[in-house]
Amino acid sequence: xxxxxxxxxxxxxxxSVSTVEDGTDDDAKGLINFVRGEDYFDYNGNCNLTETxxxxxxxxxxxxxxxxxxxxxxxxADTDFNSSNEEAYYRNIKGYNNWKSSRNMSDRQRLIYxxxxxxxxxxxxxxTGIEKWAFVPPFIAAKxxxxxxxxxxxxxxxESGGSNPIFGVDGSPVVHDLFIRGYNQDGTxxxxxxxxxxxxxx
Numbered sequence: 001x002x003x004x005x006x007x008x009x010x011x012x013x014x015x016s017v018s019t020v021e022d023g024t025d026d027d028a029k030g031l032i033n034f035v036r037g038e039d040y041f042d043y044n045g046n047c048n049l050t051e052t053x054x055x056x057x058x059x060x061x062x063x064x065x066x067x068x069x070x071x072x073x074x075x076x077a078d079t080d081f082n083s084s085n086e087e088a089y090y091r092n093i094k095g096y097n098n099w100k101s102s103r104n105m106s107d108r109q110r111l112i113y114x115x116x117x118x119x120x121x122x123x124x125x126x127x128t129g130i131e132k133w134a135f136v137p138p139f140i141a142a143k144x145x146x147x148x149x150x151x152x153x154x155x156x157x158x159e160s161g162g163s164n165p166i167f168g169v170d171g172s173p174v175v176h177d178l179f180i181r182g183y184n185q186d187g188t189x190x191x192x193x194x195x196x197x198x199x200x201x202x
Contacts, residue, residue, distance in 0.1 A: 031144055035118060035136070041148065061131075062118025062147075063165055068172040071126060073110035075100035075177050075197060094179050099195040113199065115169030119144055121201050137201060140168055171202030 030040040030049075037060045039053035053060055079097055081089040091097075099105060110126035119141070120134040136144070146166045175197060182196045183189055 031148070035120070035144060035147070061122070062116035062120065062168065064114055064116050065165075065167070066170045066172070067115035069112050069114040070173050070175060071110060071112055072175050072197065072199070073126070074106045074108045075195070077177050090179070091177075094195070096177070096179075096195060113173045113175075115171060115173065115201065117165050117168045117170060118147065119166070119168030121169050121173065137169065143168060169201060174200045174202070176200075 033050075034040040034053075037052050038049065039051050040049050042049060043053055075096070077091060077096065077100075078088045079092040081092060083089065111132060112124040112126055113121060114124075115121050120136050122134045123132045124130065125132055143166060147164055178196055178198050179193050180196055180198075181190045181193050
């Protein structure tokens with residue numbers, strides 16, 4: 001279902017702005033830009049819909065409520081085993097050590113992953129804390145309109161606008177190295193199994 005928020009809520013006092021249009025396409029575009037950090041709903045009342053919103057001087061990052069941060073760098077799972085029914089034994093016989101010591105893997109950038117109630121999984125550089133990217137899972141995208149609160153639209157009672165807290169990507173990411181058939185960069189399925197680092201986002 002197409003969200004209908006921007007055309008009727010966020011831009012009602014900014015019709016003179018050339019980027020404002022009526023209709024569901026504009027609503028969807030505005031919502032996406034808002035989630036990316038733009039002040040599309042004109043919380044400060046100046047009709048500049050492309051500036052970075054400040055939310056009262058606070059970060060535009062959604063609240064991190066239940067999700068635990070996880071650091072992912074080069075593979076480092078154990079391959080020492082005592083019996084053949086251990087996962088470490090499976091790693092050992094499937095060439096895990098060679099994979100994790102390869103240049104691509106040993107030099108893999110360390111990132112911090114965490115879910116937030118802005119409906120995004122966020123990835124931050126481990127050393128600098130700078131956000132590298134964020135991802136909205138398709139199944140959670142339909143919840144994005146719930147973030148908008150029209151009572152916070154534009155400058156009200158001398159305070160900046162805000163958004164509704166929702167349980168978006170609220171679970172903790174889980175990461176594991178798996179020996180599976182993955183996909184090549186051209187989208188074709190691999191002919192044989194290889195080691196992959198997989199993240200599950202609950």
